[in-house]
Amino acid sequence: MTEQHKIESSDDEQEGKNPSGGAQIPGNLPILPLRGLVVYPQIAVPLTIGQPRSIRLVDDVVIGEKLIGLVTSRNPELDNPGPEDLYSYGTVAVVHRMFRVPDGTIRLLVQGIHRFILKDFTQIEPYLRANIELAPETVEEGLEIEALARNARDQFKRIAELIPSFPRELVASIEAIEDPLLTVYTVANFQRMDLEDAEAILELDSVTEKLKKLTTILTREIEVLELGQKIQNEARSEIEKVQREYFLREQMKAIQRELGEMDEQAAEVEEFRQKIEAAGMPEEAYKQARRELDRLSRLPTAAAEYGVIRTYLDWLVSLPWSKLTQDNLDIPHAREVLEADHYGLEDVKERILEFLAVRKLRLERQKETPEETQPTDLIRKQREGVILCFVGPPGVGKTSLGQSIARALGRKFVRISLGGVRDEAEIRGHRRTYIGAMPGRIIQALRRVESRNPVFMLDEIDKLGADFRGDPASALLEVLDPEQNSDFRDNYIEVGFDLSQVMFITTANQLETIPPPLLDRMEIISISGYTEGEKVEIAKQYLVPRQLKENGLKPEEAQFTAEALRTIIRTYTREAGVRNLEREIGSVLRKIATRITEQKHVEPEITPETVRELLGQPRYHTNDEINIRTSQPGVAIGLAWTPVGGDILFVEATRMPGAKGFTVTGSIGNVMQESARAALSLVRARAEKYNIPADFFDKSDLHIHVPAGAQPKDGPSAGVTITTALVSLLTNRPVKSDVGMTGEITLRGQILPVGGIKEKVLAAHRAGLKTVILPKLNQSDLDELPEEVKKSIRFVLVDQIDEVLEVAVEAVGQGLATPSQARKPRKGKKTDDENHAGG
Numbered sequence: 001m002t003e004q005h006k007i008e009s010s011d012d013e014q015e016g017k018n019p020s021g022g023a024q025i026p027g028n029l030p031i032l033p034l035r036g037l038v039v040y041p042q043i044a045v046p047l048t049i050g051q052p053r054s055i056r057l058v059d060d061v062v063i064g065e066k067l068i069g070l071v072t073s074r075n076p077e078l079d080n081p082g083p084e085d086l087y088s089y090g091t092v093a094v095v096h097r098m099f100r101v102p103d104g105t106i107r108l109l110v111q112g113i114h115r116f117i118l119k120d121f122t123q124i125e126p127y128l129r130a131n132i133e134l135a136p137e138t139v140e141e142g143l144e145i146e147a148l149a150r151n152a153r154d155q156f157k158r159i160a161e162l163i164p165s166f167p168r169e170l171v172a173s174i175e176a177i178e179d180p181l182l183t184v185y186t187v188a189n190f191q192r193m194d195l196e197d198a199e200a201i202l203e204l205d206s207v208t209e210k211l212k213k214l215t216t217i218l219t220r221e222i223e224v225l226e227l228g229q230k231i232q233n234e235a236r237s238e239i240e241k242v243q244r245e246y247f248l249r250e251q252m253k254a255i256q257r258e259l260g261e262m263d264e265q266a267a268e269v270e271e272f273r274q275k276i277e278a279a280g281m282p283e284e285a286y287k288q289a290r291r292e293l294d295r296l297s298r299l300p301t302a303a304a305e306y307g308v309i310r311t312y313l314d315w316l317v318s319l320p321w322s323k324l325t326q327d328n329l330d331i332p333h334a335r336e337v338l339e340a341d342h343y344g345l346e347d348v349k350e351r352i353l354e355f356l357a358v359r360k361l362r363l364e365r366q367k368e369t370p371e372e373t374q375p376t377d378l379i380r381k382q383r384e385g386v387i388l389c390f391v392g393p394p395g396v397g398k399t400s401l402g403q404s405i406a407r408a409l410g411r412k413f414v415r416i417s418l419g420g421v422r423d424e425a426e427i428r429g430h431r432r433t434y435i436g437a438m439p440g441r442i443i444q445a446l447r448r449v450e451s452r453n454p455v456f457m458l459d460e461i462d463k464l465g466a467d468f469r470g471d472p473a474s475a476l477l478e479v480l481d482p483e484q485n486s487d488f489r490d491n492y493i494e495v496g497f498d499l500s501q502v503m504f505i506t507t508a509n510q511l512e513t514i515p516p517p518l519l520d521r522m523e524i525i526s527i528s529g530y531t532e533g534e535k536v537e538i539a540k541q542y543l544v545p546r547q548l549k550e551n552g553l554k555p556e557e558a559q560f561t562a563e564a565l566r567t568i569i570r571t572y573t574r575e576a577g578v579r580n581l582e583r584e585i586g587s588v589l590r591k592i593a594t595r596i597t598e599q600k601h602v603e604p605e606i607t608p609e610t611v612r613e614l615l616g617q618p619r620y621h622t623n624d625e626i627n628i629r630t631s632q633p634g635v636a637i638g639l640a641w642t643p644v645g646g647d648i649l650f651v652e653a654t655r656m657p658g659a660k661g662f663t664v665t666g667s668i669g670n671v672m673q674e675s676a677r678a679a680l681s682l683v684r685a686r687a688e689k690y691n692i693p694a695d696f697f698d699k700s701d702l703h704i705h706v707p708a709g710a711q712p713k714d715g716p717s718a719g720v721t722i723t724t725a726l727v728s729l730l731t732n733r734p735v736k737s738d739v740g741m742t743g744e745i746t747l748r749g750q751i752l753p754v755g756g757i758k759e760k761v762l763a764a765h766r767a768g769l770k771t772v773i774l775p776k777l778n779q780s781d782l783d784e785l786p787e788e789v790k791k792s793i794r795f796v797l798v799d800q801i802d803e804v805l806e807v808a809v810e811a812v813g814q815g816l817a818t819p820s821q822a823r824k825p826r827k828g829k830k831t832d833d834e835n836h837a838g839g
């Protein structure tokens with residue numbers, strides 16, 4: 001039963017006496033199952049044996065012929081595979097060496113001799129034995145097999161190259177093999193592959209087929225390895241590029257050092273470093289600056305980003321992070337400064353001084369009892385109400401008061417105008433990612449002023465929200481809010497800047513258009529405009545001396561008489577403030593300076609005649625105009641408030657044949673429209689009382705017009721004036737030309753109080769009116785008026801329309817007037833000056 005096989009060839013020199021060297025292979029062999037590997041003929045392989053039945057097998061074999069059949073198990077998981085678990089091809093192997101290891105396992109060195117096919121199992125216990133049949137491979141002749149074998153060797157070499165840790169000697173020994181069969185088995189032994197593929201290589205009969213199978217496996221392996229290497233290379237080249245640049249840059253620096261040339265960039269970086277250290281930045285800003293500087297030092301100067309970072313650092317280091325001026329809270333000193341800079345404005349100055357005194361006291365108290373209050377509370381209290389808001393018409397000195405406050409406190413002064421500010425970025429800056437990004441105006445101004453605690457004037461805060469409510473206003477809120485402004489974040493600067501020490505002052509022409517949340521945080525100080533007398537004084541004491549200086553004239557070369565100044569005020573300007581007045585004075589002095597340089601004789605005293613000669617045609621003829629316009633029935637003078645100060649306005653009424661038509665024109669708002677309708681109803685209801693035919697409206701159309709039609713007007717305060725104009729028209733009696741009026745009217749003829757009294761009365765005074773009719777409920781407003789005005793104007797306080805008509809309309813209630821009653825214009829009767837002084 002035990003067939004003997006003759007081994008035809010084996011060239012194992014070292015083990016010449018062993019059965020491989022031509023010995024017979026028995027037809028029945030002990031079978032050692034292999035897990036996870038295939039042993040090929042002619043290949044030596046170390047094995048570790050642990051299973052007791054396998055140890056028993058080895059023990060029996062080594063004392064005999066030392067030959068075993070190695071067959072791979074299909075399932076490497078099984079500990080003791082049975083006959084059915086084994087592949088059907090195996091390799092006869094000879095055991096060359098055996099060691100017993102202390103842990104009980106056995107190490108074997110076996111060498112494959114011949115391929116066989118399992119026939120039938122003759123023994124299962126204690127270990128497997130089977131009859132076998134040797135299965136020699138079919139080795140083809142020819143070029144193909146040769147080429148395939150060579151290709152397999154080359155591919156293997158390529159794999160070895162792709163795996164850096166691959167032993168070089170192994171590659172060399174494989175390259176030396178020529179036999180195709182040995183090539184297949186050696187390469188397959190060393191090449192990692194699936195168990196099934198490894199077994200297939202054993203099982204295929206044809207060596208050509210074996211080589212083809214092997215080639216497929218190797219080709220795939222090469223592809224995988226090359227792809228992996230490509231991925232690695234890409235990653236590496238990226239890293240290498242950075243390293244290379246760094247290395248070159250370091251080299252360049254070294255060369256420049258050697259040549260004694262300080263690198264321009266290094267110098268710049270060093271300069272920035274010093275500036276950063278000196279800037280006194282808070283922690284956050286300092287870290288940011290250092291980080292950016294670090295980036296700068298690593299960028300080539302030609303990089304676009306280099307410029308961006310440099311500009312940014314420039315901004316960071318030039319901000320006044322820790323530059324403070326010492327406050328001078330000496331109140332008498334502040335008073336002196338305010339007095340010296342401004343004429344009049346007594347109550348405004350008083351309010352400013354109170355404000356400063358409270359600040360001073362708070363600071364002192366705080367120093368005395370610091371631990372009594374919670375720190376956050378303390379900080380808030382310290383900042384509360386810090387924002388002043390000066391409201392008034394242009395040219396009344398709002399800006400110059402701010403400058404005076406700064407001077408009094410010993411702080412620096414900076415001013416930005418918010419008029420026409422469109423978007424948030426103007427306040428808060430653009431992010432650095434935008435090309436040409438810049439910080440917002442707040443930060444720009446602080447850099448300009450070089451102090452962290454200046455007096456900061458925000459001009460025209462009322463013009464901010466006019467078109468673009470919301471965003472710029474909310475950015476401003478952050479600026480002004482003492483809770484938030486200690487950490488103001490400009491989009492460009494990115495790090496917080498402490499604005500809490502800044503003293504903000506805002507200015508506005510009117511309160512109505514200031515966004516309410518902003519208004520809420522401000523302390524309002526109104527400045528209403530000046531009377532003629534005040535203007536003369538301001539001109540004498542401030543404007544003339546300043547303009548003299550500006551035009552290079554000596555005081556004795558040009559002296560304005562009070563009358564000359566009055567002439568300028570009255571006939572060349574019409575304003576609440578003194579801006580145009582100063583301009584006109586400047587204009588007179590320029591002309592005088594020209595004459596002096598032309599060596600012409602110039603009289604030093606400037607009289608009204610000189611003014612008229614130098615300034616040309618008068619621009620305003622207030623009194624003549626009033627006389628002419630009010631000479632016809634149907635025109636009444638109203639008093640209006642505007643953002644640029646008070647003004648007088650004419651309300652005209654006219655009547656034409658028709659039926660119940662009623663038109664109101666002159667850029668009139670809704671409220672004024674309605675108040676015109678109310679006036680009409682009132683007059684119709686009282687027609688009989690005023691001796692107006694009861695059916696007048698059935699036969700006529702009425703038209704009310706309020707000229708300067710281009711200027712929008714609104715509000716209820718023209719109610720009284722419209723009623724008066726209507727009654728004047730319908731009774732055919734003119735309104736007195738020196739009476740101005742304001743007041744809201746009810747349908748029952750009652751007069752309700754209105755706002756802006758001071759500005760309105762000042763305007764009436766400027767226009768030379770003698771009598772002003774005001775609602776009785778506005779009586780308290782009269783206290784605010786300057787003495788000069790009170791003296792020259794008669795105030796009539798009313799609460800019924802009848803009282804108005806009695807004062808304003810000539811001889812009302814005495815029957816319908818005839819056209820002859822129309823008053824003749826008083827043209828030329830009085831000069832401007834008489835008219836005014838006569839009050």
Ligand SMILES: Nc1ncnc2c1ncn2[C@@H]1O[C@H](COP(=O)(O)OP(=O)(O)OP(=O)(O)O)[C@@H](O)[C@H]1O
Nearest residue numbers: 341342343393394395396397398399400538542578
């Ligand atoms: N009471 C005053 N005494 C002395 N000079 C004055 C007085 N009021 C205004 N001025 C002068 O008038 C000029 C105009 O004033 P300023 O520019 O402060 O006006 P403003 O109210 O800020 O106007 P705007 O709202 O247009 O900015 C300044 O040169 C100022 O010195």
